[in-house]
Amino acid sequence: MTTVMIDRDDVNISLREKKKIETKNKIFEVAGRLFKEKGFESTTVDEITTKARIGKGTFFNYFPTKEALLMDFAKQKEELVYDIVLKELKTNTSVREKIKNVLVLVAKSNEKDKELTKLFVFEHMRRYGYDERKSTGLNILLCDLLEKGIGTKEVKKNIDIKKAAGNITGVYFASLMEWLWSQSDYSFSEDISIKIDMIFEGIGS
């Protein structure tokens, strides 16, 4: 049924596959340029397909919606941060520091391109709602770290870990939103750092 012989890694890639990859790359290339030039909203699918010299319908063979294309950009960016975060997790610091540092790292990555991040956050919410964002990556990581924190006595023993992680994610998310839409140009990563301390220490006396 299937061709099993493989001489070199890419020998098996058919013309079809090659063309598919080429077309997808072309869309990425053109769209990326246009998004940066004129923003997401004012870039039309028509313009993308014309500039990429493909039919309009073809675009939708590769991306179900215009927003899906945007989300693919987001995914690429996310993968970059993921590597940096992994590195941080391997360091020899306290759980509390780790949590703070990870969030600061993610924050700094977001600080690099405010407008694009805004679009990503918004579109992600529109497509997957809020829950998905929580369940993937960050929240699981936080639950894990908090669990360890209980072991090292850095975190209260009788706490509901999921809710605590939810609070941290919540504060992060809300602070991100506030920063994204704020006019003034304060440092998001500093802001988040202070707020995480507050979550650990509590505001009540």
Added chain:
Amino acid sequence: MTTVMIDRDDVNISLREKKKIETKNKIFEVAGRLFKEKGFESTTVDEITTKARIGKGTFFNYFPTKEALLMDFAKQKEELVYDIVLKELKTNTSVREKIKNVLVLVAKSNEKDKELTKLFVFEHMRRYGYDERKSTGLNILLCDLLEKGIGTKEVKKNIDIKKAAGNITGVYFASLMEWLWSQSDYSFSEDISIKIDMIFEGIGS
């Protein structure tokens, strides 16, 4: 320049004004029914105007966008909650209880119509971003209460009140989002109640 004589309250309302109010009410009436019947997205402006027996252009004389109409519904709902919150603030409870109760009240109001709340939250964010939501109402109220809390020694003296209020709003907002998009039917108001306690007491030991 202006007619000053007024015999009865409504004698001065011109035919124009009357018709304007009538038309706006008609749009509200028809749209409200359709939104409940088939949801916001699948209700078209065309259908609203046809059922309301007005021209399509007329709709946009009253509401700049379809979403603006939705936001007007939201405003009406907001005003209802506002009264209830004011009542709570007059009670003789601790600052911490007051904060918790106010958020629980708002949560309960949101619990009444999940789908509509989802639309409101989403559209509000789309139109005004996140900052506006914070600055109006809730955040000012929280800053006020926290200030009082410092006076009554319920809240740490040297804390950054704005950031603390931000954390509470953030946790509220994120929990709202999580609840809105979750499949399971847990109690949002209970969830928020526990989380507020966590914010006061901290998670570190």
Added chain:
DNA sequence: AGTCATATATGACTGTGGTCATATTTAATA
């Protein structure tokens, strides 16, 4: 009542995202 400036109503029209029946290209099989 008649005149006129202004507020309001209207629907044909436009721009854009997305669909779908049909055409074309590719690759497996004979």
Added chain:
DNA sequence: TATTAAATATGACCACAGTCATATATGACT
């Protein structure tokens, strides 16, 4: 090479939000 099935490409087409030039209704003033 010839035939055929399946993958892929395509642009005419549709639905819907929003615009705008034009038509109509209203009320102030004479």
